[in-house]
Amino acid sequence: MLDMILLGTGGGMPTPERNLSAALLNYKGHKILIDCGEGTQVSMKIARTGFKNIDIICITHWHGDHIVGLPGLLATIANSGRIEPLTIIGPVGIKEVVNGLRIIVPYMTYELNIIEHRNETLNFTCTNENLLLSDKGEISINTLELEHSAPCIAYAFNINRTPKFNLEKALKNQVPKDIWNILQNGSSVNFQGKVYEPSEVLGEEREGIKFSYVTDTLPIDNIVSFVEKSDILICEGTYGKDDDKDKAIKNKHMTFSQAALIAKKAQVKELMLTHFSTAMENPHQFIHFAKDIFPNVQIGEDRMTKTLTFEK
C-alpha cells in the first residue's frame, strides 16, 4: 500500500489557495518527498504528516518554485530529532545547489547523501529506521531527463511485489518449511548446510504499484514509455486552454491536453494535473480540454490524497 498526498499544486508563485510543487509518499511509514516548493512545511503541518521520517527527497529541478522550501525543511527535520542519513535525488548539478542552500541551515543532525540522475534504477530496502540504497529492494526509483529551461527530471516509483508463494513448487523442491517465509521475501538462505534460492518457492510474477511524477517539461516523446501503465500519473498542466500552447512551448511547459495525451498513450490508470500557472484562476474551468482526451483526470488540489494498493 502506498499513500500519496499532494502538498502543493501551484506553479511559479505560492498563493493562499495553492502552495508550490510538492507531493509526499508514505510506504510503511517511510516518507518520500517529491519537490519542496515554498509552503511545503506548512502543508505538512496541516496534514499532520510529521517530519522525522522523510528518508528520501526527490527534486525535479532547482527552480525556486520547486526547491525554495528545502533549506527550511532540512532544518525542521533536524529539529524533529532525525539522526538517520537522508537521501536527496535530483538532476545533474543538484549537489552543488543543495550544498549552496545549506548555508542558511545552521543546524543539522544527520548526513545528506546526494545522488545525481544517471539513467539507472535506484533500489531501496526498508529497514525499521530508514530506506537504504541497495542492489534490489521493495522500492525502485527511476528518473528521466526532461526538456525544460533548467536540468529537470521526472520520477517513476515502483513498489515491487514479490511473486506469489507456490506451495507445490516448495514441496517438490523439498524446501524446509522453516525457511519458506525468508525465501518468499526474496533472500537466499543457507539452512543446515544447503543453500536455497527464492526461485525454489516462488511462482508467477505479480504487478506492483507504479506512481509517476512529471513536471516541468515540454511533452517530449520519452515520457510516454517512462510513465507507462502507472497507477497514477501526477503531471504538470501549467496551462489549461489549447490556445496557450505557444506560451507553453515558449516557457517549456505543457497544456492540459498535452498532459492528457501522454496519459492516454501511456495507458496510465489515472491522471492528476498539477503546477497550475497563477494566471489561471480556476483550473477546473479548463478540465474538459483534458477529459476529452483522457477521461480519468482530476485537477490536483493541495492536500488531495490517494491510496494505491496491490491488485489481488
Place this chain on the structure above:
Amino acid sequence: MLDMILLGTGGGMPTPERNLSAALLNYKGHKILIDCGEGTQVSMKIARTGFKNIDIICITHWHGDHIVGLPGLLATIANSGRIEPLTIIGPVGIKEVVNGLRIIVPYMTYELNIIEHRNETLNFTCTNENLLLSDKGEISINTLELEHSAPCIAYAFNINRTPKFNLEKALKNQVPKDIWNILQNGSSVNFQGKVYEPSEVLGEEREGIKFSYVTDTLPIDNIVSFVEKSDILICEGTYGKDDDKDKAIKNKHMTFSQAALIAKKAQVKELMLTHFSTAMENPHQFIHFAKDIFPNVQIGEDRMTKTLTFEK
C-alpha cells in the same frame, strides 16, 4: 506617514497560524521589506501589498527562518515587471549568501545592489520610481550588530521631517516667495544670481518617525540606545516565560520580559513582540511577563498593521 504590516511572526518553522519573520513598510508607495521567511509572498498576496514596488529588502541574518522566502520573492518581483534596481541590506557576508541563493532564481529583470552592514547611516531619497541611496534623504536606515549564532543586525528606520517653515525668518532674510517651497524641502537654490540656503527659511527642528526591528539576539546593552524613543519597536520574544531564560541564553534569543525591559529603558512608545518559538502554542498566555514591565505591548500577529504619523 509610515504604514507597517507584519507579514510573519513565527520563529524557527512556519505554521498554519504564523508565517516566518517578515514585515513590510510603506512610505509614499515605496516599500521596504524586513526579513523574508517562508510564507512572506503568500502573506503579501493575502494583504494585497503588491510586489513591484519593493525598493529595499533588509535582512537581519541568513538563518533559514529569515531568508528562505527571498529567492522566490525575487523571482515574483521580476515577474511583476520591475526593472528598477533593488537594494538589499544585510550583515557582513550577506552578499555571498544572496548571490548563492540566486542560483534558484532563473529569471531576473532588475539589478541587485547589496549593501553589507558597516556602522553608518544609509540615507535614501524618494524618486517617483525608487528609493535611491544618497547623502541625505527622507529615509535613514541605521543598523546595529547583534549577538546571535550567526552575524545578525537590528534596523532602525527614521522618516526625517524637514523643520517648520518660519515666515518671519524668510521675510527678514528677503527670500523670494517663488523659492520658499524648494528651500523648505531642504535644497539650496540659485535664484536670479544669488544662492539661498534652506536655513534662511527654516525654523525649529521637528521629530520624524522612528521604527525599529530587533531579532534574533541576546538582550545586549547596545540595543537600548539604538532603539531609543522609537515610535514602535518590533522585538523578538522567542520565549514567553521567565523560566525559559536559560533556554533563551543558550539559543541566543530573548524572553518577553527581556524585550519589555529594553522597551522600557529605551522609552519607546509601543512594543510589538514577534518571532515566537513554535513550542509556545499561545503567546498571549504569557503577555503579562512583558506587561508588568512595559504596559504598551502587543503580541504580534500575521498581518497586524500600524500607521505611524508625524506628531503635530
